[in-house]
Amino acid sequence: MRQVLQARGIVMTFRNGDEETEVLRGVDVDLATGELVALVGASGSGKSTLLSILGLLLRPTAGEIQIAGERVDRLNEKARAAFRNRRLGFVFQFHHLLPDFTAMENVAFPAAAPAGGISPEMRRRALSLLDRVGLSDRADFPATRLSGGQKQRVAIARALMNKPDLIIADEPTGNLDLRSAGQVLDLMGEVNRQDGGTFLICTHDEHVAARCDRRIHLVDGKVQPDGERSDHLN
């Protein structure tokens, strides 16, 4: 299977004055196309930090990252932004929809802004994505008039807009009630199975983790080897 992501020796040390916090101490991550992977670990174990680094939102203290065959850790800010736009999709705990735009416009936004407008093709894709997340009847609703679960589903559609190689989701169900969380989870699984989308989902929710193909377990700033993890569980 093709590699989507290959991260080697990721180290992240936060400095606050004299105080140093070493959050990641040499993390390796490999993701193959079409995988749905859960990133688990105790609160404060560095899951969000790792996702930010892999999502090119944060520069690691050390380490190499390759995404879709491209070495990305040395790119400048502009190139990183362009890479995020073309290759990555993000879903966060909070939906972060633009309140002054409709559901359709929110979905199309990542494609429309660089292109200078919503082309008919973008509109068609945005509408089909909304259909995909079960919100075709809400396309022209202002983002503010959607429920929490609906908003998060729009956010997922938005993350898919530019056909990303990798979708990074940080606690995507953390803010939702059980039913909405279930729907969002079903949706990601569906997209993964039917469209071959590659997901790295950070969660501390066992339900979420259980629905994934495999887990990456962060302990003490390192990835715990699969064997140990299995032993531990069994």
Next chain:
Amino acid sequence: MFALKVARRYLTSNPAQTALLVTGVALGVTVFIFITALIEGLAVRLTDEVTANSAHVTLEPPTRLAEILRGDEAVRTEGVALVSTFQRRQIRAWRSTAELITRQPGVSALSPQISGNAFLVKGEAVQPVSVTGLEPEGLDAITPITPNLVSGQGALGADGLLIGTQLAEDLGLTAGQPVLLRTDRGGERLLTVRGIYKTGLQSLDSRVAFLSLQTARPLFDLPEGVTNIEIKLDDPDRAREVADFLAGATGLRATPWQEKNLNLEDALEAQGRTGTLIQIFSLISIIIGVASALVLSAYRRRSEVGIMRAFGISGGFIVAVFMLQGLLIGLAGGLLGCASGYGLCTFLASLTDADGNPPLPIAPERGGYVAVLILTTLGAVLASAFPARSASRIDPLEAIQQ
């Protein structure tokens, strides 16, 4: 352009706040236009007052030494004194000169005059006056006197005198009374005040006396010539070029009205500076208003902007969104302000006081509309540069973690 769409959406998402901001800008623009129209109107009124009541070009005999020693100011001044002491300066061939001038296009009136200094004596009271001897039929050619008579009448006759209200008051004179005129050439004659005028111009009303050219001749010892020829033009703005031409054609010294009213130019300049200051302040207030509103808006929207940055939308796009907001606010406020400024100015110009004149000499058509529209729009764009820049630098992680 998608950034424009986003900018518009941002502005319309809070209509009340945007309306308030645009109104603020429009107010600043209104002040700018009001001040501009007022200063311009004042300049037009002052200039009109001068050009309506005085000659546009004055022809006088050349100073002889000045012609020889052209260019040296000190010597020229001395030369004037010498000439006036030892030889009368006069225009002998004034009839042929007048004929030549009358034929020039753009010349609307002409008045050959004998001008000199004298005293008016009434009992104990003595007042210095500038005497103007002119052809009675051309009394109003340069300065409208007859329409401004407040008592008596304008027929000068052989021994008639016309004086201003202020002078009449100073000497305790009324129309019909006799008064003694004593000139600096030693002439002396008892004349009769035929009429008293009020032009509203201080110097005319307090220090000038008009009599006929024939009456002035013996008094100033000028049996044939005149001392000056005053000319009125259809277009006062052309005075300088007409003066240049006449000087060349007649060999006389020709002075345009602007050079005789240098203090008017000074006054207009001072007014202009005051106006510029107020204009600058109104522009600054517009810029500060727009900048602070957009700084606030960028702050409120920092999580939205952060998320845009997270999915890779360029800093240039964010800058464009905020600067376009500035542009739209500037344009809208500018246009609204132009409309309200024009409305205010035309309203003020339509008002009349007791005399039937507008209380403020406003020129609504001279509000500097295009200039203020451009300046306001540029200013608003400039004002948005800082918030736009800071918005474009928002760290996406910060926005996400909120």
